[in-house]
Amino acid sequence: MGFFDDKTDFVLPVEGRVEGIAKVKGQGKYAAEYKVDHVCHAVLITSDVASGTIKSINTDAAKQAEGLLDIISHLKKPAVPGFADETKIKESKFGLPVFYTDKIYFKGQPVAMVIAETLEEATYAASLVKVEYTVAPFEVDFSQAKNKVELKSAGKERGDEKSWSNSPFTVDQQYNIAAEIHNPMEMHATIAHWYADDKLRLHDKNQGVNGVQKTFSGLFGIPTDNIQVISEFVGGGFGSGLKVWPHVLAAILGAKQVKRPVKLMLTRPQMFHSVGYRPASWQRIKLGANQDGKITGVLHQAKNGCALYDPFSDGITRVTRLIYQFDNLKTENAVVPLNLSAPTWMRGPGDCTGDFAVESALDELSYQLKMDPVELRYKNLAIEKNPETGLPWSTNFLKEAVEKGAKMISWNLRKPTPGATTEGDWKIGYGMAVGMWNAGRNKAGAGIKMTKDGNIVLQTAMTDIGTGTGTGMVNIMHERSGISRNKIKIELGNSDLPPAGSQGGSTGLSSISGAVAAVCDALKLKLAEYASGSNQKFKNAAVADIILSDKGISFQKEGESFVSYQDIFAKNNLSTVDVEATSEAGEEKKKFSFCSSAAHFCKVKVNTKTGKVVVDKMVVVVDGGKIINQKPAANQISGAAVGGIGMALMEKMSVDEKLGSIIANDLAGYHFPVNADAPIIEVAFINKPDLNLNPSGAKGLGEVGIIGAAPALANAIYNATGKRFRNLPITPDQFF
Numbered sequence: 001m002g003f004f005d006d007k008t009d010f011v012l013p014v015e016g017r018v019e020g021i022a023k024v025k026g027q028g029k030y031a032a033e034y035k036v037d038h039v040c041h042a043v044l045i046t047s048d049v050a051s052g053t054i055k056s057i058n059t060d061a062a063k064q065a066e067g068l069l070d071i072i073s074h075l076k077k078p079a080v081p082g083f084a085d086e087t088k089i090k091e092s093k094f095g096l097p098v099f100y101t102d103k104i105y106f107k108g109q110p111v112a113m114v115i116a117e118t119l120e121e122a123t124y125a126a127s128l129v130k131v132e133y134t135v136a137p138f139e140v141d142f143s144q145a146k147n148k149v150e151l152k153s154a155g156k157e158r159g160d161e162k163s164w165s166n167s168p169f170t171v172d173q174q175y176n177i178a179a180e181i182h183n184p185m186e187m188h189a190t191i192a193h194w195y196a197d198d199k200l201r202l203h204d205k206n207q208g209v210n211g212v213q214k215t216f217s218g219l220f221g222i223p224t225d226n227i228q229v230i231s232e233f234v235g236g237g238f239g240s241g242l243k244v245w246p247h248v249l250a251a252i253l254g255a256k257q258v259k260r261p262v263k264l265m266l267t268r269p270q271m272f273h274s275v276g277y278r279p280a281s282w283q284r285i286k287l288g289a290n291q292d293g294k295i296t297g298v299l300h301q302a303k304n305g306c307a308l309y310d311p312f313s314d315g316i317t318r319v320t321r322l323i324y325q326f327d328n329l330k331t332e333n334a335v336v337p338l339n340l341s342a343p344t345w346m347r348g349p350g351d352c353t354g355d356f357a358v359e360s361a362l363d364e365l366s367y368q369l370k371m372d373p374v375e376l377r378y379k380n381l382a383i384e385k386n387p388e389t390g391l392p393w394s395t396n397f398l399k400e401a402v403e404k405g406a407k408m409i410s411w412n413l414r415k416p417t418p419g420a421t422t423e424g425d426w427k428i429g430y431g432m433a434v435g436m437w438n439a440g441r442n443k444a445g446a447g448i449k450m451t452k453d454g455n456i457v458l459q460t461a462m463t464d465i466g467t468g469t470g471t472g473m474v475n476i477m478h479e480r481s482g483i484s485r486n487k488i489k490i491e492l493g494n495s496d497l498p499p500a501g502s503q504g505g506s507t508g509l510s511s512i513s514g515a516v517a518a519v520c521d522a523l524k525l526k527l528a529e530y531a532s533g534s535n536q537k538f539k540n541a542a543v544a545d546i547i548l549s550d551k552g553i554s555f556q557k558e559g560e561s562f563v564s565y566q567d568i569f570a571k572n573n574l575s576t577v578d579v580e581a582t583s584e585a586g587e588e589k590k591k592f593s594f595c596s597s598a599a600h601f602c603k604v605k606v607n608t609k610t611g612k613v614v615v616d617k618m619v620v621v622v623d624g625g626k627i628i629n630q631k632p633a634a635n636q637i638s639g640a641a642v643g644g645i646g647m648a649l650m651e652k653m654s655v656d657e658k659l660g661s662i663i664a665n666d667l668a669g670y671h672f673p674v675n676a677d678a679p680i681i682e683v684a685f686i687n688k689p690d691l692n693l694n695p696s697g698a699k700g701l702g703e704v705g706i707i708g709a710a711p712a713l714a715n716a717i718y719n720a721t722g723k724r725f726r727n728l729p730i731t732p733d734q735f736f
């Protein structure tokens with residue numbers, strides 16, 4: 001991974017992740033790795049058919065199997081008050097009411113679960129259970145099913161469609177993207193433990209412990225405080241951990257049934273239909289433009305696949321309402337129910353799908369206009385204000401990002417005529433695209449425990465899915481408090497700690513940084529109060545006058561004359577100083593709009609004999625506000641860009657249309673980029689703080705690394721070959 005550091009506003013030392021050592025030593029425990037006394041093991045039995053009802057479940061042979069503890073199905077399971085009747089099931093919004101229905105919605109749906117002493121015994125016993133089905137017709141073919149649903153308005157229409165129908169330049173094209181599956185290295189797993197009748201502890205892989213807690217509090221009608229959810233280390237999420245999935249409930253029901261802790265880990269093939277995916281999509285973009293490149297109007301229509309039991313809409317047209325000043329704009333969408341499991345948010349959800357269509361159409365237009373694609377972007381970017389809300393951007397450096405990206409890729413080497421650059425059997429092309437994401441901030445809490453040696457533990461319930469939340473918290477705390485990084489320890493991903501929102505939607509650091517700032521201030525005030533016994537100046541001192549160091553507390557610039565923590569703790573007879581604080585967005589939301597953005601540039605080589613595409617160079621310049629952790633931030637962008645290579649060239653959920661099965665459902669069959677498929681991604685940051693969004697000025701950057709990556713590649717392939725691809729993935733066979 002390489003990254004360009006322009007050092008514009010960077011003061012923190014570039015250091016590694018705080019959890020890095022634990023992770024590489026294998027000490028960072030994932031959900032399934034906790035040792036819980038008396039744990040037993042569960043194995044799911046999943047449907048062999050894609051549609052119908054369960055006719056019978058024969059457990060006779062399985063019941064004789066060694067080590068068997070119990071078998072759960074819709075015929076025998078513990079009570080879930082939240083699933084008491086059809087109305088309650090609907091209201092629960094849980095999606096699939098696992099073991100509370102005999103209906104089959106997709107192939108792979110859990111229909112029963114075997115619990116045994118060991119995983120091997122459970123696996124064997126599960127193989128002995130015979131399930132019979134009444135089979136019904138099914139539909140898994142998105143390309144067919146999409147024609148049966150009607151589009152509906154998605155957002156207020158801007159201007160008038162008729163006003164631009166006679167524009168001198170138009171593009172009217174359709175785009176299709178295959179469903180893609182987030183496959184974090186760590187499979188989803190849950191250890192469920194009812195340690196009292198109404199008290200539950202979960203070691204569970206997820207991106208938000210408080211959300212999981214709330215879901216089961218609702219379903220079981222018990223207080224949230226009775227449910228502890230631990231998700232301290234997460235081996236990748238990409239959105240798969242933002243929802244609470246049926247297997248988690250299955251583990252909880254298992255534990256209730258056998259009155260013992262139950263561990264359930266999904267297999268890799270089960271990951272393909274248990275924890276969501278980016279749904280298949282169809283889009284149409286119709287746009288008009290004047291000779292000077294000003295867009296006169298846009299129509300963006302989109303449909304995405306969903307489950308029969310969960311009408312998930314991916315929000316594909318949202319991004320079209322955000323980046324550009326489109327004065328005439330109509331967006332419409334629809335969901336297409338299929339006999340597949342439920343899709344969900346996956347890295348840059350909706351926006352990276354919609355952005356592919358818009359950024360491809362603009363590229364196509366640039367060739368009609370004979371205008372540089374960069375120039376065309378400049379003419380239409382909404383620089384001053386959010387075109388949707390009309391509010392001024394708090395900060396928006398997308399144009400600067402484009403300028404910098406063009407320099408980094410040497411955009412001047414691009415020839416405007418497709419196919420004009422060749423090197424032997426290779427055709428060379430350059431492409432670009434931009435992406436944007438609404439930057440958000442959620443309510444979040446943080447706590448501090450300080451001991452007399454001046455060491456502090458900084459706590460939050462927020463998870464760290466590998467993005468660097470914990471490292472960011474240390475950096476922010478260090479910068480704001482003056483306490484050395486090595487005196488600060490992190491505890492997170494546990495619902496017993498101060499509550500915080502999920503880590504997703506690029507909101508993690510933006511949200512938690514406010515809480516860290518608030519709790520840091522609370523610590524200063526509390527220490528000042530204790531120190532006022534030794535030094536009167538600290539009585540009612542303002543936060544700005546209080547300076548902390550590794551040794552003690554000083555007033556204003558007193559420097560050497562400080563009250564030591566040793567003193568404070570001794571005089572006040574303290575063992576720890578504990579503070580907690582919560583923070584959330586305030587009035588600034590009414591005054592400003594907030595966005596993160598990225599400019600993507602790439603150079604590709606396409607082999608004329610084989611159709612092989614080599615991504616030769618890839619540059620991503622990001623406006624993510626202030627960069628709190630250079631290394632993990634660049635790492636995030638680089639990973640997202642590689643995800644974009646997967647989206648453009650490889651990834652596809654393959655469904656057998658005759659059987660309704662997901663095929664190639666492992667990491668060998670499902671193609672995604674490995675190191676050999678990706679160049680060193682060159683990442684640069686604008687690194688200008690957005691202090692209206694939160695006290696750290698970080699805007700979030702998890703999503704924008706992928707939003708724009710796929711269209712930049714498709715556009716480069718066009719520039720190389722003159723072949724316009726509007727369907728993803730672009731595989732070698734399609735060149736001939």
Ligand code: MOS
Pocket residue numbers: 207237238239240242345346347348349503504505506702
């Ligand atoms: Mo993500 S789709 O914000 O985990």
